Amino acid sequence: xxxxxxxxxxxxxxxxxxxxxxxxxxxxxxxxxxxxxxxxxxxxxxxxxxxxxxxxxxxxxxxxxxxxxxxxxxxxxxxxxxxxxxxxxxxxxxxxxxxxxxxxxxxxxxxxxxxxxxxxxxxxxxxxxxxxxxxxxxxxxxxxxxxxxxxxxxxxxxxxxxxxxxxxxxxxxxxxxxxxxxxxxxxxxxxxxxxxxxxxxxxxxxxxxxxxxxxxxxxxxxxxxxxxxxxxxxxxxxxxxxxxxxxxxxxxxxxxxxxxxxxxxxxxxxxxxxxxxxxxxxxxxxxxxxxxxxxxxxxxxx
Amino acid sequence: xxxxxxxxxxxxxxxxxxxxxxxxxxxxxxxxxxxxxxxxxxxxxxxxxxxxxxxxxxxxxxxxxxxxxxxxxxxxxxxxxxxxxxxxxxxxxxxxxxxxxxxxxxxxxxxxxxxxxxxxxxxxxxxxxxxxxxxxxxxxxxxxxxxxxxxxxxxxxxxxxxxxxxxxxxxxxxxxxxxxxxxxxxxxxxxxxxxxxxxxxxxxxxxxxxxxxxxxxxxxxxxxxxxxxxxxxxxxxxxxxxxxxxxxxxxxxxxxxxx
Numbered sequence: 001x002x003x004x005x006x007x008x009x010x011x012x013x014x015x016x017x018x019x020x021x022x023x024x025x026x027x028x029x030x031x032x033x034x035x036x037x038x039x040x041x042x043x044x045x046x047x048x049x050x051x052x053x054x055x056x057x058x059x060x061x062x063x064x065x066x067x068x069x070x071x072x073x074x075x076x077x078x079x080x081x082x083x084x085x086x087x088x089x090x091x092x093x094x095x096x097x098x099x100x101x102x103x104x105x106x107x108x109x110x111x112x113x114x115x116x117x118x119x120x121x122x123x124x125x126x127x128x129x130x131x132x133x134x135x136x137x138x139x140x141x142x143x144x145x146x147x148x149x150x151x152x153x154x155x156x157x158x159x160x161x162x163x164x165x166x167x168x169x170x171x172x173x174x175x176x177x178x179x180x181x182x183x184x185x186x187x188x189x190x191x192x193x194x195x196x197x198x199x200x201x202x203x204x205x206x207x208x209x210x211x212x213x214x215x216x217x218x219x220x221x222x223x224x225x226x227x228x229x230x231x232x233x234x235x236x237x238x239x240x241x242x243x244x245x246x247x248x249x250x251x252x253x254x255x256x257x258x259x260x261x262x263x264x265x266x267x268x269x270x271x272x273x274x275x276x277x278x279x280x281x282x283x284x285x286x287x288x289x290x291x292x293x294x295x296x297x298x299x300x301x302x
Numbered sequence: 303x304x305x306x307x308x309x310x311x312x313x314x315x316x317x318x319x320x321x322x323x324x325x326x327x328x329x330x331x332x333x334x335x336x337x338x339x340x341x342x343x344x345x346x347x348x349x350x351x352x353x354x355x356x357x358x359x360x361x362x363x364x365x366x367x368x369x370x371x372x373x374x375x376x377x378x379x380x381x382x383x384x385x386x387x388x389x390x391x392x393x394x395x396x397x398x399x400x401x402x403x404x405x406x407x408x409x410x411x412x413x414x415x416x417x418x419x420x421x422x423x424x425x426x427x428x429x430x431x432x433x434x435x436x437x438x439x440x441x442x443x444x445x446x447x448x449x450x451x452x453x454x455x456x457x458x459x460x461x462x463x464x465x466x467x468x469x470x471x472x473x474x475x476x477x478x479x480x481x482x483x484x485x486x487x488x489x490x491x492x493x494x495x496x497x498x499x500x501x502x503x504x505x506x507x508x509x510x511x512x513x514x515x516x517x518x519x520x521x522x523x524x525x526x527x528x529x530x531x532x533x534x535x536x537x538x539x540x541x542x543x544x545x546x547x548x549x550x551x552x553x554x555x556x557x558x559x560x561x
Contacts (some may be wrong), residue, residue: 043402
């Protein structure tokens, strides 16, 4: 489903949570909504899920209002809450019926989805006894149960242990071919795995909207990262005076060397070191910045 | 309509799991018992406490008619302690789901606000009618046994009138439950409003005719005197309009997402 967010603004008493936010998500796209705590991610997600209403602007799904398309949306709130007196199975039965799925379908589908989110053993356990992570899994199950064409998830994996995180990410990867997905997170690694495109939000405003490759290319820095034995640190003085070296910086447990022409110079530098029998531990060319660092820079900079 | 059924079923399931469907009728059964029994033993109690000196109570004088006893079950038991209990039992009808996020969550599904509100009011109204019917039946039986029996059509008419007042009560509490987040505050406001209605209903015929509690008074007067009083049609229509108005306010409130 195509999701169009147009100039959405939401003000609370003392602050503007979402400020003239626009974006379009094409059919079967996967977008990660990234931002620090309090950036307005959850507010925006809740507006899309039609829980909050926008003060200005509008949101369209396939050109229509969201309220007419609710059976097509799978929504996972940040802290999913269910009736503590229902079992996991009953919860899914209840939510499924509200989405208009027939009872016989549900009896067939619920065990499958429970197995996928790793709750098959807890099917008949009361939700009141569930841990936070188990509720999160149940929340994911209810969001996927009615096979929606748009999935909106607010921090889907933040509350899960590494195994749960892996299971859920695999689950999302499985359905992403035929589903439009919007997930918000402050943990980049998660979004990075399933989404190709990222939208960064800060103070309610969109400050970046790009694909992973674009981002990496943009901030690529031609530099050589190397680690050598302590005894060979002398050599660095010679390196500094080489004509093609622009500078040396400390970087982690090694050094970052900037050169003029990446490929030729890296080769020359390596040759130079080999000739002098330098003990290289690591020699790396190109990008060292992870997406994490790029986002950090983006968010802190503005 | 389908979602209305799903939501109503959930409400009933919840009432069963929380045993509300048992304790509320039991409470009203006790309330229903209290009036005939205490009125039956009143002369004895007075005699024991008052001794032989002072006022002399003539036992034949003190024994009231069965219809009066049943009328005072509605007027003195159900309309006082009964109101308080019903309000407390229904105070978190929407508030609880508002606070834990279930309301917003349910509305992300293709569920209309009317079917949500409808299921809430209907199920709690049903529970209230069920509880009161049991209490009333017990009271009726004991009254017939200890005093004189009340003609059944009269008893049923009074009950039907009383159910209109109950619908007002449930809708009012549901509305307050939509407005406020504190159960104690909901209960307090609810009880004060209902008791105020009840107190002002008898003051003036005009106020009585526009006051939902007037319907409750008419129920007791059907039992005590056999007549519903003047302007009963106005009273019923006014009450139903007030109920409709409150339902629309709840709908507006939830639709505007003010919860």
